[in-house]
Amino acid sequence: MTRRTIATGRWLVPGALLALVAGGGLWWGLSAPPKMAEQVTAPPSSAPTSITETSVIPPSQQMTQPVPEHRTPSSLGNTPFASSLEGTDIDGALQADASGRLILSLEVRDFFDYFLNTVGEVSPETAIGQIQQMALQHLPESAAHDALALLDQYLAYKQASLTVMQTELDPSRQFDPAYQLAALGNALAQLKGLRRETFEPEARQAFFGMEEAYSEYTLATLAVQQRSDLTDSGKQALMDWHRNQLPEALRQTEQRLQDSTLEHQERVLAVETASSPEAAGQKLSDLGLDQESVAGVVNYLQQREAFDQRFQSFDQALQSTTTAGLVDAERQQHREELLQQHFPDEQEQTWARLKLLDQS
DSSP, rough: OOOOOOOOOOSSTTTTTTEEEEEEEEETTOHHHHHGGGGGOOOSOOSSSSGGGGGGGGGGGGGGGOOOEEEEOOOOOOOOSSSSGEEOOOSOEEEEOTTTTTTOOOOHHHHHHHHTTTBBTHHHHHHHHHHHHHHHHHOOOHHHHHHHHHHHHHHHHHHHHHHHHTTTTOOOOOOOOHHHHHOOOOHHHHHHHHHHSSSHHHHHHHHHHHHHHHHHHHHHHHHHOOSSSSSSSHHHHHHHHHHHSSHHHHHHHHHHHHHHHHHHHHHHHHHHHHHHHHHHHHHHHHHOHHHHHHHHHHHHHHHHHHHHHHHHHHHHHHHSSSOOOOOHHHHHHHHHHHHHHHHHHHHHHHHHHHHHHOOO
């Protein structure tokens, strides 16, 4: 049986930096906290609150490392501690090399979030206890020591970050794009400062490095788009330049998104400007759309074209009919009879009713 993977609120979403203003509060869209997990407070534990630097493999060195010698399991089995996790694979992992050193990566943060996302369904102590148990059972002592210290830091960060993410906006300016952008920039600066106060550099980079790079890129491109002294070509050139400053993995992802958007716009334009369904199909073929998809589009456009012709006949029949002296119920019944005559298909009857509403 194929097991599913739980998404833990991944931050890499196009346009995710745009604020959602609700009740005067600023919600940080780019690194949205997992549901309930931000309110988790670590119970007292014997885990140390600092990480031994020599026991951690920095992310910059991970590319040269062999396959991890130690790793937490990929599943909790058939009876997980929370019912919402049934049939899922664990997102992320805790790993250690042959020397017993904890390997720092974004997988560690994902692993923590997989368990912390269950808070509300289970108690914070239960969720945190599961992480502690997994670390102690499957990692060497030194790696488990560092994983639990990092967990304490992560919990402290998530609790402190609530203040930033609940920043109140000025109600009179909350819909001003320039004000929103400034507020988001300030929030990002506060979060970065909090991360630097909470984590060692290697852990901070592993957990938030890519996120911060994408956040700053998104803020920069939003600022460029708001500039009134630039032409569209000038804005595009600057946004391309900012995209090229991203780390390679992010740059490739963003380029694919950009290409996909442009391709979508070209296809929409091809359909909108075509003189007929067949002409639209030819334009889409020229743009590289596969023949099965082209055939489906052409068939749909032909159906809509036929519907428009039938609606025109229906409308003319409706307008030419004398309904003087009829009560509202009789007029309604007459219209329904004409609908049945011109549109045997129930879906097209719905389209016709919607179009009549547009005309009223």
